[in-house]
Amino acid sequence: MLRERINLIRRLNIAIDLLITAVSFLLAYSIRKNYSGEGLVEIGPITDFLWILLIVLPIWLLLFTLNGAYYSQRTAPIISIIWMVLRVVFWGGILLFAALFVFKSFLVSRWLIGAFLVSNAVLLSVEKIAIMSWLHIIRKKGYNFRTVLIVGLGDRLKEVKDKIDQHPGWGMNVVGFVAIEPTQTNPTTYGVNRLGMLKDLPTLIHQHVIDEVIFAIPIGYIDRIEDAIRVCEEQGIKSQIAMHFYTPTIAKTYVEDMDGLPMLTYSTTPEDVGKLFCKRAFDLTAVLVGLIIISPLLLIISLGVRISSSGPVFFKQRRIGLNGRVFWCYKFRSMVQNAEALQEQLETQNELSGPVFKIKDDPRVTTIGYWLRKYSLDELPQLYNVLRGDLSLVGPRPAIVDEVRRYEPWQRRRLSMRPGITGIWQVGGRSRITEFDEWVKLDLQYIDNWSLTLDMKILLKTIPTVLSGRGAH
Numbered sequence: 001m002l003r004e005r006i007n008l009i010r011r012l013n014i015a016i017d018l019l020i021t022a023v024s025f026l027l028a029y030s031i032r033k034n035y036s037g038e039g040l041v042e043i044g045p046i047t048d049f050l051w052i053l054l055i056v057l058p059i060w061l062l063l064f065t066l067n068g069a070y071y072s073q074r075t076a077p078i079i080s081i082i083w084m085v086l087r088v089v090f091w092g093g094i095l096l097f098a099a100l101f102v103f104k105s106f107l108v109s110r111w112l113i114g115a116f117l118v119s120n121a122v123l124l125s126v127e128k129i130a131i132m133s134w135l136h137i138i139r140k141k142g143y144n145f146r147t148v149l150i151v152g153l154g155d156r157l158k159e160v161k162d163k164i165d166q167h168p169g170w171g172m173n174v175v176g177f178v179a180i181e182p183t184q185t186n187p188t189t190y191g192v193n194r195l196g197m198l199k200d201l202p203t204l205i206h207q208h209v210i211d212e213v214i215f216a217i218p219i220g221y222i223d224r225i226e227d228a229i230r231v232c233e234e235q236g237i238k239s240q241i242a243m244h245f246y247t248p249t250i251a252k253t254y255v256e257d258m259d260g261l262p263m264l265t266y267s268t269t270p271e272d273v274g275k276l277f278c279k280r281a282f283d284l285t286a287v288l289v290g291l292i293i294i295s296p297l298l299l300i301i302s303l304g305v306r307i308s309s310s311g312p313v314f315f316k317q318r319r320i321g322l323n324g325r326v327f328w329c330y331k332f333r334s335m336v337q338n339a340e341a342l343q344e345q346l347e348t349q350n351e352l353s354g355p356v357f358k359i360k361d362d363p364r365v366t367t368i369g370y371w372l373r374k375y376s377l378d379e380l381p382q383l384y385n386v387l388r389g390d391l392s393l394v395g396p397r398p399a400i401v402d403e404v405r406r407y408e409p410w411q412r413r414r415l416s417m418r419p420g421i422t423g424i425w426q427v428g429g430r431s432r433i434t435e436f437d438e439w440v441k442l443d444l445q446y447i448d449n450w451s452l453t454l455d456m457k458i459l460l461k462t463i464p465t466v467l468s469g470r471g472a473h
Contacts, residue, residue, distance in 0.1 A: 010070045013069070013070055014061065014064075014070060016127065017060070017061075017064060017069070017124065017127075018057055018060065018061065020120070020123050020124055020127055021056060021057060021060050021120055021124070022053060022057070023123065024116055024119040024120035024123050024124075025049075025052070025053055025056065025116050025120075026046070027115075027119050027123075028112055028113075028115035028116035028118075028119050028120075029043075029046050029049060029112060029116075031115050031119075032109060032111055032112045032115055033046075043109055043112065049112070052096075055096060055099050055100075056092070056096060056116075059092050059095050059096065059099075060088060060092050063087075063088040063091055063092050063274070063278070064088055065274075066273060066274030066277055066278075067084050067087060067088060067274045067275075068084075068274065069084060069088075078128070078129060078132050078133075081128045081129075081132060082125050082128065082129070085121060085124045085125050085128060086121060086125075087275075087278070087452060088124075089117055089120055089121040089124070090452075091278040091281070091282070091452070092117075093113070093117045094281075094282060094285065095281065095285070096113065097113070098285040098289070100113075101289065135171070145171040145172065145173045146171060146172055146173070146211035146212060147173050147174075147175045147208070147209050147210055147211050147212075148164065148172050148173065148174050148175065148210075148211065148212055148213070148214055149174075149175055149176060149177070149178060149195070149204065149205075149208070149210050149212075149213045149214070150174060150176075150177040150178070150192065150213075150214050150215075150216055151177070151178040151180065151198060151201070151213060151214070151215045151216065151217070151225065151228060152177060152178075152180070152214075152215065152216030152217050152242075153179065153180050153181055153184055153216075153217065154218075156216035156217055156218060156242060157177060157189065157190060157192070157216050158190045159216065159242070160214055160216040160242050161174060161177075161190050161191070161192055162190075174192055175195075175208055175209075175210065176192060176193040176194065176195035176204075176208075177189065177192045177193070177194060177195065178194075178195060178196055178197065178198055178200065178201060178204065179194055179196070179197050179198070180197075180198050180217065180221060180224065182197075195208070198224070198225070198228055201213075201228050201231055201232075202231050202235075205231070205232075205235055205237060210237055211237070211238065212237060212238035212239065212240065213228075213232050213237055213238070213239045213240070214239075214240045214241075214242060215228070215229075215239065215240065215241045215242065216242040217241075217242075225241075243255070243264050252266070252267055252268070252271075253265065253266055254267070254271070268413060268416060268447070268448070269416045269417050269447060270417070270447075270450045275451070275452055278452055279392065279452060279455065280389075280392075282393075282452075282455075283386050283392050283393050284386075284387065286393060287383045287386045287387055287393070288387075290383065291383060294380065297377075297380075298380060298381075301332055301372065301377060301380070302332070304368050305332055305333055305334075305368060305369075305372075308366055308367060308368040309333075309336065309366045309367075309368075310337065311333055311336070311337040312333060313332065313333060314330050314331070314332065314333060314381055315330070315331050315332070315333040315334070315335070316328045316329065316330050316331075317329050317331075317400065318400075318401050319390075319398040319399060319400060319401070319419070320398065320399045320400070320401060320403075320404045320415060320419075321390050321391070321398060321415075321418065321419055322415065322416075322417065322418045322419070323415055323416060324404075324415055325390075326401065327385070327388075327390040329382065329385055329390070329391075329398055330381040330382060330384055330385060331378045331379055331381055331382065332372055332377065332378040332379075332380065332381060333366075333369070333378075334365055334366060334368070334369025334370075334372045334373050334378045335362070335364040335365055335366060335369055336364050336366060375466055375467070376466045379421055382421050383421075386421065389418075390419075391418065391419055391420055391421055392418045392419070392420045392421075393420055393421055393422065393455070393459065394420040394421075394422055394423055394455040394458050394459060395417055395418050395419045395420025395421075395423055395446075396414045396415075396417060396419050396420065396423055396425075396443035396446065396447070397419060397420075397423060397425060397426075397439075397443070398419035398420075399414075399415070399419070410440075411436075411437075411440045413444060413447070414440050414443040414444060414447070416447065417446075417447045417450070422458060422459065422462040423442075423443065423446060423458065424442045424443065424445060424446040424458060425439055425442045425443060426458075426462060426465060427458055427461040427462055427465050428442055446458075
């Protein structure tokens with residue numbers, strides 16, 4: 001019954017989101033149809049544009065699903081819901097423009113699409129705020145709440161109780177707690193009534209209305225609650241374990257499902273499948289469009305490299321990618337052919353501490369190579385690596401094999417995310433940074449704070465950095 005109710009609510013949420021998205025499009029069309037600003041031509045009837053909804057609705061549904069919009073949001077703050085809506089509309093807009101480009105629908109009014117995206121973001125946000133506010137209000141009044149029984153002791157019991165008390169909008173009412181140790185004899189602990197011992201759980205479920213049981217216990221008590229969890233399962237009571245067993249310094253904690261086997265996971269890298277999917281989709285879309293636009297430039301550079309010095313147009317080098325994967329990284333050749341062999345003679349001039357080699361006015365650089373490096377044009381072939389999945393547009397710099405062999409253990413964490421063509425190091429200090437540790441710290445800062453918004457900020461900052469040629473050598 002509960003599962004059917006959840007599925008019904010999920011289907012209603014999907015229907016409301018898609019309906020509001022369709023209404024947003026009709027509203028945008030109405031505004032565009034009735035607005036005759038300077039330079040705007042009159043658009044055709046609405047039937048000429050309804051096919052766009054056949055692209056929009058599946059994309060929006062996919063993005064909402066990937067962002068977890070249709071799972072329980074009972075404990076989610078409103079601001080996180082709004083950010084989720086903005087992410088969906090932003091990335092949906094990018095995919096929509098890409099689809100229109102692929103289908104060569106150049107005649108579709110950009111004003112219409114822009115008005116649709118703005119109105120959609122506003123209406124969806126208003127919808128989410130209205131629903132969440134209404135649910136918070138009725139839950140605070142005692143409706144639509146779930147009764148919770150806590151099994152636990154000590155600080156773990158207090159931690160769960162405090163969380164619930166701090167968020168009345170969650171609609172969770174603690175009916176009492178069940179003791180694990182015989183020494184827990186106080187009738188009330190942290191404001192929660194003691195209802196009995198762990199062995200009394202089956203009886204307590206019959207005596208009280210219990211919607212869910214939360215086990216708030218230290219890791220050493222795990223083997224003692226197995227029978228209690230089976231009791232909850234047998235009687236259809238939702239059970240949860242507050243798995244605060246270890247307090248990581250960096251890693252984020254979450255639970256994964258491995259074919260029915262729950263896995264408590266500690267990860268220091270972004271694991272949001274929806275966001276990572278959007279990152280990859282943006283990489284592919286931007287690179288495919290970019291290659292079409294800059295193809296004449298690539299041809300000119302290729303001819304320039306070929307004519308200016310002997311040797312191949314492209315330089316390839318083994319680099320270290322995600323979690324130690326080795327791949328061939330491609331660049332326009334900007335040095336003489338035997339550059340790697342000559343590096344040993346220049347080691348004493350290295351300006352960067354640590355395993356990375358970098359010097360200003362490198363004598364191995366060719367004349368055209370100087371200009372390619374100054375404006376980072378030598379890295380354009382790495383767009384091919386992005387298509388292959390070796391690189392992302394934004395990420396830590398891909399490391400050379402020999403560098404990684406000399407990494408300290410903490411520095412290897414920069415390999416835990418897919419490397420990129422540009423990154424926080426390039427826009428935050430580039431070649432002005434001479435301490436390798438500072439370089440790594442910038443990469444780790446990016447990994448620990450990664451978001452799609454951060455990627456966009458770095459890409460936008462990369463443009464003036466590259467055009468100015470600041471810090472490049």
